[in-house]
Amino acid sequence: MTGATIQAKNGVNGAVSAVLKSLKDSGCVDAVLVPTRVKSGETFVYLLIRNPKMLDSCAPLPPVMPVQGARALQSLTRHGKVEQTVLCVMRPCEVRASIELAKRRQVDLENVLFMSLDCPGALRTRDYVNDPEALDKRYQGILNNWEGDGLRPTCETCVHFSCEDVPVDLHVGLVGTKEEEAVIIGVSKRGEELLDKAGIECSEDVSAWQVEVEKARDKKAGNRSKVVSELKDKAAGMDNLGLLFADCINCHNCMRVCPICYCRQCFFDSSDQVRLRAEDYFAKAQARGGIRFPGDMMQFHLGRIYHMGLSCVGCGACEDGCPMDVPVSQVFAFAGDEVQKTFDYVPGRSTDEPIPTLTYEEDELHEYEDA
Amino acid sequence: MHNARGTTHEAYCVEREALSMKQFQVPRPPDDALRDMLASLMDKGKVGGVFALAQTGENSYSYALITDKKLLDHIVPTLPLMPANAGKMVSRLTMLEPVKTPIAVIMRPCELRALFELVKLEQARLDNLLFISYTCGGVLEMKTAKDGLQLKLEEYWKQVKTGGVSEDMRDSCRVCENFVPTGADITLTLVGNDNGKQTTVQVNSEKGEEFLAGLSYELTEAGPELEALDSMRKKRAEQKPDVFGQFAAEELGMAGLTALFGRCIGCHACGRACPVCYCSSCHFEAAENEFDPSTLETELTNRGALRLPTGTLYYQIGRLFHVSISCVGCGMCSDVCPVDIPVASLFAKLAGSVQGMFGYVSGRDAEEKIPTSTFEMEELEEIGA
Amino acid sequence: MADDGAARQLDKEILSPKPGIQSPAEGGGDFQPRIVGFLCNWCSYAGADLAGVTRLKMPPSMVAIRVMCSSRVDPLFVLKAFLAGADGVLVAGCHPGDCHYQTGNYYTRRRFALTLKVLEELGLEANRVRLSWVSASEGGRFAEVVTEFTETIRKAGPNPAKTEVFL
Known part of the structure; x- marks a missing residue:
């Protein structure tokens, strides 16, 4: 693998936005989907930018992920492909979620290119919007040391923070690169062509960066197995699950911010679920002495694990959007991991890999049949 | 376009207060008084269930429909937390058909108002519901449930007693002037009372009186609560520049x-x-x-x-x-x-x-x-x- | 809003640039107000038709969207046109008392009062929206309304929502 060093004297964002500008100028990209700081400064939104001047103020790697990028792309292409060539600059988990949505035909990838960056994780959005200056500083520290406080819990254990198993066209390497430097790599053939057309020559050896990525991944994998084993004890059994979800007020916001949960009409909000006859509610109450309103909290969470656990990319959007700080993303990432292993499936790894439950082999999984 | 009724909520409440028929005191804190009252209603078969805020875990709360008297221990009807708007929840219960068994519903004035709006929008029915509400000191932000609730409650109840405004409340509560319930059959007057020891109960409708029939109580005159209500109204109006x-x-x-x-x-x-x-x-x-x-x-x-x-x-x-x-x-x-x-x-x-x-x-x-x-x-x- | 035909049409009408008119981002020259008019089928649309047939003079500033009754106009239609960058939004229906459906326009009036109130309270330019009663026989009045409204909008200048990115 080869790449090119880019100077990052004004930070990663400045360096990458310069690359984006030259890609735009070269004419092979019509518009760039990239996070940009809002005028009032306290957060970032996804903008699809065509005016090159606006690229000056973009922030390819913001400290937070308020909207999961896959949802931004979905909002653009749910009703069909775009005619313009769009380069999406996203975190790896956002690219992976986009791929999962494409498999579900909620995103159209035609004319869409992806660029990702080595991602140290995202800070909690609520913390950030309430004190952006302090958190900007903190995030700078995290970028330098590749660890720090206040990250989303799933980010602490994420092993897909670089471009391995992420089908991007371009990638910006940051881990372990020299201070004020980053490397840009054309990962796919199209990516190489883009860089070529933009006049960015990619001939440098990037194995030093690759070694650093491996090291960082080992560390995160260590965190992950530790957290997973802790969670196994904490989450096993109905009583424990009940405790984990105890603070849930059943607002279903985790579902609405989840990039994978795409149904327009959620089953758990449907008439079948929430519009029972009064007598039926009564019968349910009488069976236990009482029922919660809104009800079916456990069914909702477990049901959601069934519906999207296979495709869960562990982005942590659910927990970020939870008004009660229920550790929902951790339970999901853990449960997701287990089901994904069953099918040797890595969500978002490749568009060619079908979702396991939408395909089958005739001779498989006999251990699950009554033996 | 002008309504025949008083145009301000205040005027309307005065009207409502004039309608309130009876007032009496129970020598128990509000939640206990309610549990007793509801248990006796269930015993007599006057209500088949209770809809109220309940404690569902160490720091967790949810509205619940309770049909087993034993579970009444879990209800915390006057705890200033709102995990969901109860009006919306009762709309779920009664969306398709009215309840057939009478139930007692305890909710805050704004929740009752939401329910009445939903009735107008044909999303809920009121048949067989006995409404119990109270003069409302506001609610704390839901997150308080797991973040120093006990401490904040002390301050909260102090403010309720004197008709003040607690800083920890939802902003919308700090400016709410509709804290006297309208349309409740029974109203507890929490504002202006020392709710640690006793509860003042108003019976506002014939329906309310019917349900309470057989309960022994001595009628009392309105106490310090009217003054506290006035104070609360003023203090909340004062919050408006800050919030709005x-x-x-x-x-x-x-x-x-x-x-x-x-x-x-x-x-x-x-x-x-x-x-x-x-x-x-x-x-x-x-x-x-x-x-x-x-x-x-x-x-x-x-x-x-x-x-x-x-x-x-x-x-x-x-x-x-x-x-x-x-x-x-x-x-x-x-x-x-x-x-x-x-x-x-x-x-x-x-x-x-x-x-x-x-x-x-x-x-x-x-x-x-x-x-x-x-x-x-x-x-x-x-x-x- | 179960039937979104009108809203869909709105998207197309407002968003597609008219040939010969430069986009605002390109710094197009003279300001030509673009007004979206929701016209009731029975009165105002017929009034507009009459104005056209009688060849009355009025500025070509309005895109007409026909609705069966002015009360079909959800405040969201007005908002959608406004945020999409329409310089003005006109709602026109039968005079009160003359509604083809007896009472539709009385509801329109209340709904429009609400629409105006919300826009005013939010500091948005309420003078960019207008409700007018125009009967089927009032071709002249229709031309007047359009001319007058176009002038108001011309003075107000282009709708800033047209170029706003962070909507």
Whole structure:
């Protein structure tokens, strides 16, 4: 693998936005989907930018992920492909979620290119919007040391923070690169062509960066197995699950911010679920002495694990959007991991890999049949 | 367009207070008094169930429909927390048909008002419901449940006793002047009372009296509560500049609104938590409202860039158009907002103006029509030329 | 809003650039107001038709969207046009008392009062929206309304929502 060093004297964002500008100028990209700081400064939104001047103020790697990028792309292409060539600059988990949505035909990838960056994780959005200056500083520290406080819990254990198993066209390497430097790599053939057309020559050896990525991944994998084993004890059994979800007020916001949960009409909000006859509610109450309103909290969470656990990319959007700080993303990432292993499936790894439950082999999984 | 009734909520409450028939005291704190009262109602078979806020875990609370008397120990009807608007929850219970077994429903004034709005919108039925409410000191932010609740409760109840305003309350509660329930059969007067020891109960309707028949009590005169209610009304009015100031028209405009909703992540939690945002299929989530890629070229030409997902202001302002006429100012929307947009305060301010235009206070009366669903032939001549 | 035909049409009408008119981002020259008019089928649309047939003079500033009754106009239609960058939004229906459906326009009036109130409270330019009663026989009045409204909008200048990115 080869790449090119880019100077990052004004930070990663400045360096990458310069690359984006030259890609735009070269004419092979019509518009760039990239996070940009809002005028009032306290957060970032996804903008699809065509005016090159606006690229000056973009922030390819913001400290937070308020909207999961896959949802931004979905909002653009749910009703069909775009005619313009769009380069999406996203975190790896956002690219992976986009791929999962494409498999579900909620995103159209035609004319869409992806660029990702080595991602140290995202800070909690609520913390950030309430004190952006302090958190900007903190995030700078995290970028330098590749660890720090206040990250989303799933980010602490994420092993897909670089471009391995992420089908991007371009990638910006940051881990372990020299201070004020980053490397840009054309990962796919199209990516190489883009860089070529933009006049960015990619001939440098990037194995030093690759070694650093491996090291960082080992560390995160260590965190992950530790957290997973802790969670196994904490989450096993109905009583424990009940405790984990105890603070849930059943607002279903985790579902609405989840990039994978795409149904327009959620089953758990449907008439079948929430519009029972009064007598039926009564019968349910009488069976236990009482029922919660809104009800079916456990069914909702477990049901959601069934519906999207296979495709869960562990982005942590659910927990970020939870008004009660229920550790929902951790339970999901853990449960997701287990089901994904069953099918040797890595969500978002490749568009060619079908979702396991939408395909089958005739001779498989006999251990699950009554033996 | 002018309502035959008093145009202010205050005037209306005075009217209601005059209607209240009887008042008596129970030498127990409110939650205990209610548990006793409800247990006796269940024993006598007068109600088959109780709908109230219940404690469901160490720091967790939820509304519940309880049919087993033993579980009444779990109810905490006057605890100042609102995990969901009870009006919305009772609408779920009674959406398809009225309840057949009478149940006692304990909810806050704004929840009762939300329920009455939902009745007008044909989303709920009132048959066989006995309404118990109380003069309401407001609620704390839901997160308080797991963050120093006990300490904050002390301060809260102190303020309730003297008719003050607690700083930890939802912003929408700090400015709410509709804290006297209208339409309740039984009202506990919490404001102005020392709720540690005794509870003052008002019986407001014949239905209420019927249910309480057989209970022995001695009638009393109204105590210090009227004075405290006055004080609370004044103190809450004083909070308005602080809570509403940032939403002055000259502060908003296109620039102010894009700044206010810049951080909106489009999760629609506010709408889903809102009791009067009742559509089961929301326009803003419909396929028709999603972006049409064939319009992209024009958008990019006009603006140079496009925010995705699209339609943030369209959603927020659109929701103001649709629900401000029925907004009860309960504050659920702000409480569930994951990025702390003070959306409830904005809605409460606009609800005041919009409803004021028609002399309407949402939900004060289940019989009154929502202004946009009726009209008068001679009105609003200044509109339309 | 179960039937979104009108809203869909709105998207197309407002968003597609008219040939010969430069986009605002390109710094197009003279300001030509673009007004979206929601016209009731029975009165105002017929009034507009009459104005055209009688060849009355009025500026070509309005895109007409026909609705069966002015009360079909959800405030969201007005908002959508406004945020999409329409310089003005006109709602026109039968005079009060003359509604083809007896009472539709009385509801329109209340709904429009609400629409105006919300826009005013939010500091948005309420003078960019207008409700007018125009009967089927009032071709002249229709031309007047359009001319007058176009002038108001010309003075107000282009709608800033047209170029706003962070909507």
